[in-house]
Amino acid sequence: MVRSCPGEPVLKALLLEGVRVGSLDEVSMAVPGGQVVCLSGPSGSGKSRLLRAVADLEPHGGSISLNGTDQLSLPAHQWRRRVVMVPADSQWWFDDVAAHFPGTTGDLLPPALGFPPEVMGWSVSRLSSGERQRLALWRALAMQPEALLLDEPTANLDGETTETIEIWLLEEIRRRQIATLWVAHDPAQIHRVANAHYRIYGARLEPVHGRD
Numbered sequence: 001m002v003r004s005c006p007g008e009p010v011l012k013a014l015l016l017e018g019v020r021v022g023s024l025d026e027v028s029m030a031v032p033g034g035q036v037v038c039l040s041g042p043s044g045s046g047k048s049r050l051l052r053a054v055a056d057l058e059p060h061g062g063s064i065s066l067n068g069t070d071q072l073s074l075p076a077h078q079w080r081r082r083v084v085m086v087p088a089d090s091q092w093w094f095d096d097v098a099a100h101f102p103g104t105t106g107d108l109l110p111p112a113l114g115f116p117p118e119v120m121g122w123s124v125s126r127l128s129s130g131e132r133q134r135l136a137l138w139r140a141l142a143m144q145p146e147a148l149l150l151d152e153p154t155a156n157l158d159g160e161t162t163e164t165i166e167i168w169l170l171e172e173i174r175r176r177q178i179a180t181l182w183v184a185h186d187p188a189q190i191h192r193v194a195n196a197h198y199r200i201y202g203a204r205l206e207p208v209h210g211r212d
């Protein structure tokens with residue numbers, strides 16, 4: 001049980017207690033603010049569904065809370081403003097990049113993303129999958145989330161860009177104290193970014209210790 005006791009300061013964390021979704025049973029974990037918990041497991045084992053449950057995008061059992069606020073106590077759209085998911089295939093609603101970033105200009109984009117300021121004038125249809133992925137990360141951070149759910153956020157990036165994005169993400173996560181659940185397959189990436197690592201085995205989620 002990872003709940004704060006009455007009278008104690010609220011634990012600044014994303015807490016999952018006995019969460020049941022799909023074939024996963026009784027998932028419990030704490031993701032403290034400013035830390036990264038990596039989630040791995042075979043294809044189809046339920047990693048994305050678990051993230052969707054945490055984002056209140058999929059029916060599930062058990063309880064989920066963020067910094068003391070129960071998911072059930074908020075309308076889903078309010079919860080999702082605080083708990084922001086970046087899916088493996090990001091969604092884009094408008095034709096132009098700029099329309100997804102109101103109030104932002106290209107020169108405010110972090111250099112780590114590797115875009116020229118003119119990117120705001122680009123159409124979404126010309127973006128490569130890796131460009132979409134990098135912009136989706138920036139869009140998620142621009143929402144000032146308290147928790148981030150990253151589904152293979154560097155899957156479409158080359159090795160050098162992956163490490164640049166990891167360094168930038170980790171700096172933002174720590175500076176803003178964002179509780180982060182990060183789905184990853186690459187053991188080397190998990191070693192670089194994770195404060196803790198859980199792997200799905202069948203219906204169970206088990207902690208992984210050391211390099212595994």
Ligand SMILES: Nc1ncnc2c1ncn2[C@@H]1O[C@H](COP(=O)(O)OP(=O)(O)OP(=O)(O)O)[C@@H](O)[C@H]1O
Pocket residue numbers: 022041042043044045046047048049050
């Ligand atoms: N809404 C749904 N209803 C029923 N089954 C679903 C639903 N969404 C996904 N599934 C199934 O649940 C299983 C887990 O899917 P999920 O997308 O979570 O896998 P994953 O671990 O993220 O896989 P990958 O690493 O390939 O992305 C899959 O067998 C999938 O077909």
